[in-house]
Amino acid sequence: MNENIYNQISSIYSHLMRFIDYEMWANYIYKISKQLNKKNIYTLELASGNCKLAYHINKKFKFYVASDLSKYMLLNGSPKVKNKICCNFLNLPIKIKFDFIFSCFDSVNYLTTKNKFLKMLSEVDSILNDDGIFTFDVSMENNSLKYQKYLNRKGIYNNIKYEQISRYNSIRKVHQNKFLLEFKDGTKIEETHIQKIYSYEEYFEMISKSNFYVSMCYEAFSFKDANPNSERIQFVLKKRNQNANIQSCGF
Numbered sequence: 285m286n287e288n289i290y291n292q293i294s295s296i297y298s299h300l301m302r303f304i305d306y307e308m309w310a311n312y313i314y315k316i317s318k319q320l321n322k323k324n325i326y327t328l329e330l331a332s333g334n335c336k337l338a339y340h341i342n343k344k345f346k347f348y349v350a351s352d353l354s355k356y357m358l359l360n361g362s363p364k365v366k367n368k369i370c371c372n373f374l375n376l377p378i379k380i381k382f383d384f385i386f387s388c389f390d391s392v393n394y395l396t397t398k399n400k401f402l403k404m405l406s407e408v409d410s411i412l413n414d415d416g417i418f419t420f421d422v423s424m425e426n427n428s429l430k431y432q433k434y435l436n437r438k439g440i441y442n443n444i445k446y447e448q449i450s451r452y453n454s455i456r457k458v459h460q461n462k463f464l465l466e467f468k469d470g471t472k473i474e475e476t477h478i479q480k481i482y483s484y485e486e487y488f489e490m491i492s493k494s495n496f497y498v499s500m501c502y503e504a505f506s507f508k509d510a511n512p513n514s515e516r517i518q519f520v521l522k523k524r525n526q527n528a529n530i531q532s533c534g535f
């Protein structure tokens with residue numbers, strides 16, 4: 285994992301994401317949190333980026349912490365989100381427990397090996413209450429195939445010239461986004477993001493090796509069951525030690 289990913293992109297990230305409806309996304313995540321059937325929920329957001337989603341929901345929870353690997357993403361984020369931690373979700377430096385942990389917008393696709401995915405689950409397991417929920421979305425192959433062409437773009441924002449080159453490798457199941465930035469003083473920066481596109485079956489197989497089971501797996505932004513052709517999937521995981529070996533969806 286390149287520890288510096290998103291550091292440069294943070295300066296244009298809100299512009300790149302200007303068409304994303306974070307309020308709708310936040311409401312969807314909030315509805316999932318209702319499955320806890322609990323008040324005074326302690327929530328942790330992993331890979332929160334510049335806290336656009338947190339801005340819309342952090343007040344709805346008793347205690348909310350946003351976290352991200354990139355301190356520049358967090359610093360460029362909303363000051364209305366008070367609790368922010370710069371950390372890697374593969375090594376969480378957190379000692380308290382949460383009821384609800386989530387990550388959104390493909391962040392889990394940055395886990396490029398199955399071992400890393402399992403390590404992230406194990407880190408989350410260690411700070412999630414036994415009756416808690418961990419939910420995250422993943423981008424699937426059909427999403428890469430459908431939207432790749434729209435991710436090849438260029439423009440200027442805040443005097444920064446940028447170009448994004450997006451390629452999906454269907455053999456290696458890897459989606460690469462290369463960003464070329466040119467700042468006003470002529471400095472040029474290149475940042476490359478690599479995301480692994482696992483299959484539906486691979487997610488179930490990996491999760492079955494963890495202390496979690498798949499409580500629900502939805503077509504993202506809906507409460508309909510996902511399937512192997514879904515473009516984006518929302519996984520809702522619960523701890524196995526609560527209801528051993530239950531998988532209500534898929535396998």
Ligand SMILES: C[S@@+](CC[C@H](N)C(=O)[O-])C[C@H]1O[C@@H](n2cnc3c(N)ncnc32)[C@H](O)[C@@H]1O
Pocket residue numbers: 285289290301330331332333334335336337351352353354357371372373374387388389390391394
């Ligand atoms: C596509 S952005 C999504 C950001 C935010 N969730 C949103 O919806 O705009 C992916 C985010 O994942 C973060 N990230 C990638 N790998 C990470 C890791 N190992 N630990 C924590 N954050 C990570 C990046 O810094 C980046 O902010």
